[in-house]
Amino acid sequence: MFAITLTLLLLALLPLSVKSSALTTAIAANERLCFYADVDKAGEKIGFYFAVQSGGSFDIDFDVKDPKEKVLLDGQRERQGDYVLTANTVGEYAFCFENDMSTLTEKLIDFDIMVESEPRREPPAKPGQLADHSSALEESIFRLNGMLMNIKRTQKYFHTRENRGFSIVKSTQSKVFWFATLEVLGIIGMAIFQVYVLQTFFTKTGRKYKV
Template sequence: MLKLSLPIPLFLIVFLLKQICCNELTFELPDNAKECFHEKLKIGSKYTLEFQVVTGGNYDVDVELRSPSDKILFQVQKKQYDQIERTADEDGVYQFCFSNEFSTYTHKVIYIDWRVDGDPEHEISSANPRVAEGALTMIESKVGNIHRNLESCIDYQTHHRLREATGRARAEDLQERVQIWSIGQFILIIIVAIGTVLLLRSFFTDRRTPSSMTWHR
């Protein structure tokens, strides 16, 4: 039994790692800039692109997805969040670009999640011959469920962190604006107070003309 159970976890770990290719990235996109990423895919590969603008400006960005033949597969302007699910219909290098060229002074922080499922280069065609087919199927099913549940937990945690970062950025921006507004109001109150004092002093100041002084004499 020991000799039979040893190869199973190793095979399942390799199978799960090979089955799905996933890349997560958070990067800063300067103003008047465009950033592109490239990925080589096979026909039939299912890929998912999820993006979200975490901080910066109005939390929007232009996104464009092109096929190896330079065909536009997806294009959207000034979007904060979206998820794209497609199946590759041709071999080659796919390109997805993020553009902040419409912004003149605001930098953006963007999170992307790129997943590829069903790529023939990442699949295992045959099972381990030393493992019984029924046992492998049962264990694979259980481990696969655990793997999917863990992926769901990771996704929930990632989106929670993104929402937290976006909320923190909005709160800090609001706090900065409130501070600037408060300082402006304070300066305005000081100016009005000084102007009021000077105006009242001018009302009670005794101004005597030379003619009135001569008449009293």
């Protein structure tokens, strides 16, 4: 009986209205890119996460607008952010990124937009039937859900740190390579110049001597 109850509770919690999209996109220099999410009813929760994975100083401008073009969130030169909003207006919400501060560098951004309804517990079929078990199981499920969300955020954090570290290492390797190349060319040029100076120093032009 307990197993059946657990199964029914899991099935009841699964169809919660959750719409999520995790994407990675590249934003060129001087480009503005917007993404949209629909909210079906007022009071729904909107989760918005983003992190700049590579490009320049790992920063980006962003803003979030409701269906009435009202700015709910905005930021300049932000590296990452994790926000939760309450949608008070039904309609289409815009999540925009702008790479206006960079004239040459492309930015790679990892972001996640989630629209989730407030969970509502339904009463049992009969008064008092399985109330204690249902309440305990629901609390455990919500607690596990919170722990999983924390693990997910931690994974995103380390993923971002790894990408940024790799980008920095790649950029440093490129700088070291070109510096070494210029240094070698400078040494070769200096050697050729020294040979030429020595050759002209010991060579007399315009005069001839007889012994």
